[in-house]
Amino acid sequence: MGETSEETQRFKRIAAAAYDYDNDSRWTDYWSNSLIPPSMVSRSDVIDHFKRKFYQRYIDPDLVVETMSVSSSFFQPASQSAPSPPTNDQTQKQSSAKRNSEMLATTDSISNSSRWNRHMVLFSLNAWVLIVALFAMIPMVPRNLSHRAYRLSIMGTACSSLFSLFIKCGMPRAFDMQGLEVYFQAVVATKTFVYFIYSVTFVASNLCLKFALIPIICEAAEQIAKFLRRTFPQSFFYRKWLERPCAWVESNTTTLSLLSSHVEIALGFLLIISLFTWQRNFVQTFMYWQLLKLMYHFPMTAGFHQSAWAKVGRKVNPFVRRFLPFLKPSFSAAQSWWTR
Structure with missing residues (x-):
C-alpha cells in the first residue's frame, strides 16, 4: 500500500514538473503574490517548490508537497581547509539564512493550515x-x-x-x-x-x-x-x-x-x-x-x-422499427442532434 502511494506521488511529481506554467495566467499571479525573500527568488529549488504548491492548489490537490528547508551549508564558504572564527559578514549571512528558512516554514504552515481548514x-x-x-x-x-x-x-x-x-x-x-x-x-x-x-x-x-x-x-x-x-x-x-x-x-x-x-x-x-x-x-x-x-x-x-445511452438504444430502436416505423425519421434527427 505504501509502495503504491509512493509510486503515485512520484508520477504526480513528474506531472507537476512537466506542467506548462508559462502559459497559465494563474501561475504569474500566484508567483507575484508569494512571499519570497529577494535573495532567494532566482533559486531553482525555490521556484520548483512553489510550482509544486501551485500545482497542488489548482491542478491536483492530492499531490503531497513537503515543507521546504533551507540548508545552512548553502551559505557556507566553499573553502574548508582550515577552521576560522566567523566574521561579521558570515554571521550576517547565517542569520539571514535562518530568517529565510523560518519565513518559508511559516508561509508553508499558514498555507497548509488555510487549505486544511x-x-x-x-x-x-x-x-x-x-x-x-x-x-x-x-x-x-x-x-x-x-x-x-x-x-x-x-x-x-x-x-x-x-x-x-x-x-x-x-x-x-x-x-x-x-x-x-x-x-x-x-x-x-x-x-x-x-x-x-x-x-x-x-x-x-x-x-x-x-x-x-x-x-x-x-x-x-x-x-x-x-x-x-x-x-x-x-x-x-x-x-x-x-x-x-x-x-x-x-x-x-x-x-x-x-x-x-x-x-x-x-x-x-x-x-x-x-x-x-x-x-x-x-x-x-x-x-x-x-x-x-x-x-x-x-x-x-x-x-x-454514453454506455447508458447505448443500452437505451439497444432496447428502444428494435421496438420503434417494429411497432412505430413512422417515428424512425424523428428518432434519427434526435440522435444526430444529440451526438453533435
Missing part, C-alpha cells in the same frame, strides 16, 4: 448533504419532513459545489472580459460545475423527485471517503468504523458513476412524463435535457453516459 469545511458540507439526503430517502419519514430534507439536500449540494469551485479555481484574476473568460473556462472544465447545475435544476422545482438524490449521495460519499482516507488514516475511530466503508466506496467509484448516469437519464424521462401532469415545468425539463447532453459530451461523465 477549507477542505474541512467542504467535508462538513458534504457530510451534512449525505446525512440529510439519506434521511429524505427513508420511506417511514413523514411526508413534510421528507420534502424539507429533500430541499435542504439539494440546496446543500449547490452550496458545497460552489465552495468546491472556490477552492479549486479561487477568484478571477481580473474582472474584465478576458479575465472572466479565462476564469469561467477553468470553472466549466470541472465535474463540480456539472453537479452545481444539476442541483440548481431541481432546487426551484415543485416536483419532489427523491430519485434525484441518488447521484448526490454517490458524489458526496466519494468526496467524504477521499477526505477521510487522506486526512485521518491513522485515527482509531476511522480504522475501526470507517476504513472498510471508505475503501469500498473508493474501489467501486465506477459502479457508483454508472448508477448515477442511469438515474440521471431516467430522471430526464420522468420529467417528460411530468409534462402531462399539473406539476409540469417546461423550463426545468428543457434545462435538464441540455444538462444531459452536456454530460454526454463532458470528458469526466461521457464514458458512463
